[in-house]
Amino acid sequence: MAYQDSILHPGFKVGVLGGGQLGKMMAQAANNWHLPLFLLDTDNSFPAGRVSPFFTAGNFKDYDDVYQFGKDKQVLTIEIEHVNTEALHQLEKEGVKVHPAPAKLDIIKDKGLQKQFYAEHNIPTSPFALYTNEEAVRKAVASGERSLPFVQKSRTAGYDGRGVSIIRSEADLEEKLLPGPCMIEDLVEMDKEIAVIVARNESGQTQAFPAVEMAFNPEANLVEFLFCPANISKEVEAKAEALAAEVINAYGICGLLAVELFLDKEGNLLVNEVAPRPHNSGHHTIDSCYTSQFEQHLRAILNLPLGSTKMKSPSVMVNLLGAPGHTGPAYYKHLEECLKIEGAHFHLYGKSTTKPFRKMGHATIVDESLERAVGKARWIQEKLEIVSGS
Template identity: 50%
Template sequence: MSLSFEQNFKLGILGGGQLGRMLIQSGIDFNIPFATLDPDEHAPCASLAEFHHGKLTDYDTVMKFGSACDVITIEIENVNTAALKALARAGKKVFPQPDVIELIQDKRTQKIFYRDYDIPTAPFILVENAADVKKNKNFLPAVNKLGREGYDGRGVQILRTLDDLDKAFDAPGLLEELVDFEKEISVIVARNERGEITTFPVVEMVFHPVHNLVEYLFAPAQLNKTIVHEAETIARKIVHELKMVGLLAVEMFVTKKGKVLVNEVAPRPHNSGHQTIEANITSQYEQHLRAILNLPLGDTTLIQPSAMVNLLGEAGHTGLAKYAGLEDVLKLPGVHVHLYGKRFTKPFRKMGHVTIMDGDVERLKKKVSFVKQTLKVVA
């Protein structure tokens, strides 16, 4: 038996950011030739593989790019799905499938999907505009989400009081019951064309005790077995019902009463799986490649407890990026630094991440604090 991607093959990625970059880095092992498309000519992937400069949301641009590829995947959801559907009809392999991307692009259809398939999620109501939100004041406190184009915190806001109603989004979206959660967790699940499904161990986001910000990820999640099992079952069910091919990151809440509720999903490699590069036998990137190339899915076993710290642009610094404290962090045993190759930093821009491995969980947490206090992206 031999594989089709060995000679004269091209895998196209819509998006040329850090997720695409780590996908390419992993694909070197399988000798996969890549092409990427991105609107930023200095995108992290630009120097690593064949690069095309253009808009991901433009039909003709995506058609032209995809026509020269054998398999097409994404590293960002905001892409032209009409072009992807036409490419799929023309015989290209497009994974995740365009209809899955479309369903996930809109938080409204995502929530309807959860409801239709009995997947636990916070109660919600659809709203068409700001007036609609105001009609539902009895639903407060709630999260007001835009249906489309909201990500990395944009297009999401909490409405607690009647005064907050004045800032309601004036576009199709939804109101979701505010979840009183104990923890935020994530399960990355993969499915290949032949229907095999594998999950990565549950990851836990640890929050800052004062500011309500994710400080770092921790694997494995410190949860009881029942909750772990429930989270994995939910992730499997979603990817099975979607019949999608590729990787799906399922972000979930664990409520104070121990219930697991789906927050949202992303059909691609995800920030909550960066640490799998070092900490698991198969990384999320290799798993995505295995899934979309219809290879057997890899062993997701966690080798050692690990943590992942996002390296964000320091507040007050905009310009050519410098990495202060890098040497001190590199001295620390068990640390892996990943820089994304972004020339310019700006406040809170994702510039890289640090994975830390340590068999001793308490020491691991101390190292997380050290990395967060020491390594700064400045201009």
């Protein structure tokens, strides 16, 4: 029986490894179809626990927890890459549909293997080299094999700006090198960083959302703002969407793939890295596109027709981050004033504890004018403080 004929059957179960904000927003999208999502994470105080009654306490990095959770599911997906893929391989052998496929997930969650994949498939990316540890990097610099500046990325476990270090000087070489196996790549002279969210279902249909332009927090090395549409030419936009489709087809992934791209000073597009799941660079789609990235991911993993990715209006997304110097119960200072802003849509994740630069939510501002939306987003970022309070 085809998925679309059975997904609303009471016995049909879709499982998600991870119960953070992405799992929460995925469950909210599934609720529109009255489709229950079963989620696995540490405990139901996590964001998704508030919107889904089908929450299992467990560790998505543990073989037994993942296997026991997944064995009665028809389809299994993720909201984070750092899961136990050994269990996913076994579940796949036993007939569970796993999207993204664990073999592809093994590649993507290792940034070194990711880069090798692009090289092998002639997908444009920046030059790189792999090293066993930080001492090997120092030796490469001392011998002249590697010159400054460069970007160092831990091969595994990087997330939300962690596991990335920009090395510009000899002092950085001594103070900022990350320990363990790593990937070193050239520091690209960029014009912009953009991202394209692309979806693919089992039938081979692909659909890309309009490219977004990303602005990063220089201290935390994570996205502060997303601007859609990106300030790029129609030609570059078309090339970016085509490149995203090429990448997802090369992987053969079903579901979403967030493709982060560098646009260099010469106008070349280079694949930075990808995430095989809903992604921060697609949050604006909830309020500004005909289909949200979360609904699109569900459509893709269930082999349903993909939804329209057409943009309803220009939009700006601002990540709502924990204030520096504050750790403790979260208090949203000046939220009432921010709620008065026309076109501002707030999505609070429900994390009980705020920490410096922790993603506590996001706001998407829609407006007929991107310039006005940018102004509103910057005002909200400056006004809203997420501090520790009683």
